[in-house]
Amino acid sequence: MAAFFNKRNIVVGFILLAVIFPFITRNDYFLHVMTLAFIWMIAVYGLNLLAGYTGYLSLAHAGFFAIGAYAFGLLTVKAGFGFWPAFLLAPIITTAMGFLIGLIALRTKEHFFAIYTLCVGYIIYLVIDKWEGLTGGVRGLIGIPAPSSIGPLTLSTPIAQYYFVFVILLLVIFVIYRIIHSLTGRTFIAIRNSEELALSLGISTTKNKLISFVLSTFFAGIAGVLYACFIRFIGPDIGNLNITFDLLTYMIVGGIGTMSGPIVGTLLIVWLSQNLQFLQDYRMLIFGPLLTLMVIFSPRGISGLFALWSAKRTRKLKPKTSNVEEQA
Amino acid sequence: MDVLLQQLFNGLTIGSVYSLVALGLTLVYGILHIPNFAHGALYMVGAYITYTIMTSLGLHYLLSILTSIIAVGMISVLMERLVFHPLKDSTPIQHKVAAIGMLLFLESFAQLIWGADYQQMETPFGQVIDFFGLTVTMQRLIIVITAVVAMILLYLFLKKTFTGATIIAMAQNREGAHLVGINTNKVAMLTFFISGVLAALGASLTSPINLVFPSMGHLVILKAFVIIIIGGMGSIPGAILGGYIIGFSESIGATYISSDYSDIISFALLVIILTIKPQGIFSKGGV
Numbered sequence: 234m235a236a237f238f239n240k241r242n243i244v245v246g247f248i249l250l251a252v253i254f255p256f257i258t259r260n261d262y263f264l265h266v267m268t269l270a271f272i273w274m275i276a277v278y279g280l281n282l283l284a285g286y287t288g289y290l291s292l293a294h295a296g297f298f299a300i301g302a303y304a305f306g307l308l309t310v311k312a313g314f315g316f317w318p319a320f321l322l323a324p325i326i327t328t329a330m331g332f333l334i335g336l337i338a339l340r341t342k343e344h345f346f347a348i349y350t351l352c353v354g355y356i357i358y359l360v361i362d363k364w365e366g367l368t369g370g371v372r373g374l375i376g377i378p379a380p381s382s383i384g385p386l387t388l389s390t391p392i393a394q395y396y397f398v399f400v401i402l403l404l405v406i407f408v409i410y411r412i413i414h415s416l417t418g419r420t421f422i423a424i425r426n427s428e429e430l431a432l433s434l435g436i437s438t439t440k441n442k443l444i445s446f447v448l449s450t451f452f453a454g455i456a457g458v459l460y461a462c463f464i465r466f467i468g469p470d471i472g473n474l475n476i477t478f479d480l481l482t483y484m485i486v487g488g489i490g491t492m493s494g495p496i497v498g499t500l501l502i503v504w505l506s507q508n509l510q511f512l513q514d515y516r517m518l519i520f521g522p523l524l525t526l527m528v529i530f531s532p533r534g535i536s537g538l539f540a541l542w543s544a545k546r547t548r549k550l551k552p553k554t555s556n557v558e559e560q561a
Numbered sequence: 562m563d564v565l566l567q568q569l570f571n572g573l574t575i576g577s578v579y580s581l582v583a584l585g586l587t588l589v590y591g592i593l594h595i596p597n598f599a600h601g602a603l604y605m606v607g608a609y610i611t612y613t614i615m616t617s618l619g620l621h622y623l624l625s626i627l628t629s630i631i632a633v634g635m636i637s638v639l640m641e642r643l644v645f646h647p648l649k650d651s652t653p654i655q656h657k658v659a660a661i662g663m664l665l666f667l668e669s670f671a672q673l674i675w676g677a678d679y680q681q682m683e684t685p686f687g688q689v690i691d692f693f694g695l696t697v698t699m700q701r702l703i704i705v706i707t708a709v710v711a712m713i714l715l716y717l718f719l720k721k722t723f724t725g726a727t728i729i730a731m732a733q734n735r736e737g738a739h740l741v742g743i744n745t746n747k748v749a750m751l752t753f754f755i756s757g758v759l760a761a762l763g764a765s766l767t768s769p770i771n772l773v774f775p776s777m778g779h780l781v782i783l784k785a786f787v788i789i790i791i792g793g794m795g796s797i798p799g800a801i802l803g804g805y806i807i808g809f810s811e812s813i814g815a816t817y818i819s820s821d822y823s824d825i826i827s828f829a830l831l832v833i834i835l836t837i838k839p840q841g842i843f844s845k846g847g848v
Contacts, residue, residue, distance in 0.1 A: 284654060288652075288654065290653075290654045290657055290658075337832075337835075337836045340835070340836070340839040341835055341839045342839075343653050344590075344594075344595075344596045344653060344657070344794070345790065345835065345839065347596065347657055348596060348786045348790065349831070349832070349835050351783065351786070352783060352786070352787065352828045352831050352832065353832065355783060355828060356825060356828050356829070356832070359824060359825055359828075360825075474779070478661060478665060481658065481661065482665075485658055489654070515669050515672060515673050516669070517665040517666060517668065517669035518666060518669040518670060518673060520665065521662045521663065521664070521665035521666030521667075521668075521669060522662065522666050523662070524658060524659070524661065524662030524665065525644055525658075525659045525662035525663055525666070526662075528648070528651075528655045528658050528659045528662065529644070529647050529648060529659065532651065532652075532655055
């Protein structure tokens with residue numbers, strides 16, 4: 234029984250569940266919620282790479298999400314680009330902005346970095362909100378095209394869009410997994426654990442922190458683009474601090490610095506919010522304290538709790554094996 | 562010339578409030594080394610409590626402020642006990658997230674109790690007076706005077722009393738303070754109390770000329786962060802000076818550059834400063 238719940242089976246099980254989900258519900262609204270949750274997950278994975286694995290909490294993440302969405306929206310609506318060229322170009326634009334901001338932001342550390350990025354995020358929001366000539370200000374951008382078809386595949390139905398976003402999410406998770414388990418990923422973790430130690434081991438912390446930052450903005454950009462073409466309307470609110478705090482909540486509740494954390498946290502909070510619709514404006518009344526409690530009692534979130542529990546169980550079952558640590 | 566003088570006086574008013582808020586933030590940073598993101602929420606709660614006591618109990622403005630600052634001080638102490646004290650051995654990210662959690666909670670809480678609408682606070686000091694050739698409202702004058710008095714009292718408390726000296730000792734060296742027999746828990750609670758008092762005082766003073774609403778703390782707390790970075794994290798004179806620098810540059814910028822972008826000025830200032838000196842201007846050495 235214990236062997237049945239190994240890592241691979243859980244992953245395969247989740248993928249299968251996600252694949253058959255549209256056939257279980259047959260409800261367009263649930264499909265919509267789920268697709269949106271997938272988009273948030275991509276953004277949370279980006280945040281997790283930087284905050285969870287490299288140890289730098291960026292509070293400008295919603296800003297980069299908004300840059301991705303607006304880059305895509307402006308390219309298609311105002312510059313007349315086709316869907317696919319804009320789809321490829323928008324994350325690149327976001328990444329370029331991320332590179333420039335990262336160059337400066339990463340000169341600061343810890344609290345300074347958090348405060349600096351908080352201010353950068355706010356500036357991005359203010360610029361989007363006030364620059365009416367370009368972004369349309371509070372009125373936002375409308376008429377953003379939905380995904381166009383890939384050869385014979387049309388992406389206009391909700392089910393098709395669900396699978397489209399799902400496939401990109403899988404790709405993102407795969408890429409993140411490979412990054413974390415590569416030398417670069419190990420380097421990020423080394424920087425998180427001790428920047429001085431990493432530096433004295435001969436790791437170029439400046440370069441690696443920048444790579445991590447740029448990658449995280451890239452994923453935020455992808456999520457923003459998907460959001461723009463899925464919702465097809467964007468307003469300055471998507472760059473607001475509240476979105477950053479939402480993403481942060483997903484990450485902390487799910488488990489900061491874990492592979493499964495962004496999925497667990499996003500799914501849990503999104504579906505809880507759905508069931509607490511009557512609380513919509515006041516949901517932070519529950520999630521705010523939840524965030525604080527999580528940080529105090531389980532710093533690595535639900536995934537961390539689960540890893541701890543399964544490690545304990547394995548230890549009980551096979552007292553002499555030493556592979557317990559690897560589970561975490 | 563008149564416009565400039567008027568704007569300078571406005572800058573003095575805004576700067577006084579910013580200084581009060583930044584002082585609370587810098588005191589907490591000084592002893593615990595945590596950027597308290599929930600400080601802006603305390604500011605907002607302070608304004609609402611004053612407003613509620615004035616409207617529902619009909620107390621005088623000044624009495625309401627007094628009740629409010631004590632209440633917010635208590636909330637602040639409670640927050641230290643329940644949230645920051647259990648976290649004292651954790652990583653910096655955890656502190657920040659915990660503070661953000663409290664910020665989100667308090668904002669939602671305010672929205673639940675008082676609604677999302679903008680409220681106007683009445684003041685008994687609305688009359689316009691002539692002050693050395695400037696026409697100013699009594700309220701603005703009171704803001705400046707109260708803020709300066711509060712700062713002087715705080716300074717005397719920190720420098721001249723034994724209790725105040727313990728706060729400074731703990732800011733200089735936590736272990737050292739502990740070793741010479743200072744009760745660090747008590748000092749932490751006291752510091753959070755003062756910090757809450759200053760936030761509520763700033764909010765209650767400025768509410769009659771601005772408005773009261775659940776997210777009123779957002780901009781103020783961001784600017785307070787800018788201020789304590791400019792003034793050096795943990796530095797008390799730096800917070801006061803930084804508050805007035807931001808206050809003046811904002812009111813002058815709003816008149817001569819653009820009022821649309823006046824909020825951006827302080828952030829742009831911060832981005833420029835941190836770009837040139839990542840450690841802040843007046844900080845002494847490492848973070």
